[in-house]
Amino acid sequence: VPGAQGFAPLGENWVLGAVPQGERDRLLARMERVRIEPKQIAYDVEQPIQHVYFPLSGMFSILAIADPRRVIEVAVVGNEGVVGVPVFLGAADTPGRAVCQIPADALRMPADAFRDEVQSAGPLHGAVRRYAQALFDQTAQTAICNSTHAIEERCARWLLMTHDRVGADTFVATQETLARMLGVQRSTVNGAAGKLQDAGLVGYARGRITIRDRAGLEAASCGCYRIIHRALARLLG
Numbered sequence: 547v548p549g550a551q552g553f554a555p556l557g558e559n560w561v562l563g564a565v566p567q568g569e570r571d572r573l574l575a576r577m578e579r580v581r582i583e584p585k586q587i588a589y590d591v592e593q594p595i596q597h598v599y600f601p602l603s604g605m606f607s608i609l610a611i612a613d614p615r616r617v618i619e620v621a622v623v624g625n626e627g628v629v630g631v632p633v634f635l636g637a638a639d640t641p642g643r644a645v646c647q648i649p650a651d652a653l654r655m656p657a658d659a660f661r662d663e664v665q666s667a668g669p670l671h672g673a674v675r676r677y678a679q680a681l682f683d684q685t686a687q688t689a690i691c692n693s694t695h696a697i698e699e700r701c702a703r704w705l706l707m708t709h710d711r712v713g714a715d716t717f718v719a720t721q722e723t724l725a726r727m728l729g730v731q732r733s734t735v736n737g738a739a740g741k742l743q744d745a746g747l748v749g750y751a752r753g754r755i756t757i758r759d760r761a762g763l764e765a766a767s768c769g770c771y772r773i774i775h776r777a778l779a780r781l782l783g
């Protein structure tokens with residue numbers, strides 16, 4: 547059974563890994579290592595972005611918000627990326643929210659320092675630029691996925707993307723999390739999650755999800771998982 551397909555080893559970050567050692571050491575001196583818990587907000591709706599996060603593990607969700615009760619995940623970020631691309635692109639804030647989904651270790655840099663570092667076209671600038679394109683691709687594909695594909699397929703996609711980023715077969719997430727991220731009713735997700743469990747692809751226990759059959763889950767997902775993964779692989783490869 548093929549395993550999770552992360553882009554950087556757990557405990558490392560792809561973007562920082564793309565920067566030469568000497569330059570990376572200089573950047574690390576401007577960062578602090580932090581532990582981020584689920585529901586902790588990295589940046590919020592139209593609030594000045596204070597820090598940029600380079601995850602080393604775990605996963606963040608980028609959320610779009612229609613109104614306080616209707617929120618949907620438009621992208622996920624793990625140790626392949628950066629939480630704070632709007633800062634790179636010159637925005638001080640966004641209409642969306644970035645929130646921790648799966649407990650994460652991350653290196654964080656004050657937004658001002660990051661702005662300063664990416665002003666010149668050095669290696670950090672190049673790596674973040676490539677990642678930003680992959681993030682746009684992911685966001686676009688997630689939009690069409692959410693409006694086109696069946697909930698079972700979307701559940702499978704989410705589980706695969708999460709599996710790739712957490713680097714473990716079991717992770718802390720509930721069906722309620724899944725429902726919230728996919729923007730559907732809890733009962734809708736329960737039915738889909740139940741089908742995946744009955745097929746032996748995943749298991750649920752005590753607020754944890756276990757991936758039991760990765761290949762089966764890939765077969766159960768819509769093509770969006772592969773499209774997003776290929777876009778990342780092309781840009782980060």
Ligand SMILES: [Zn+2]
Pocket residue numbers: 690691692695699700703768769770771
């Ligand atoms: Zn899809």
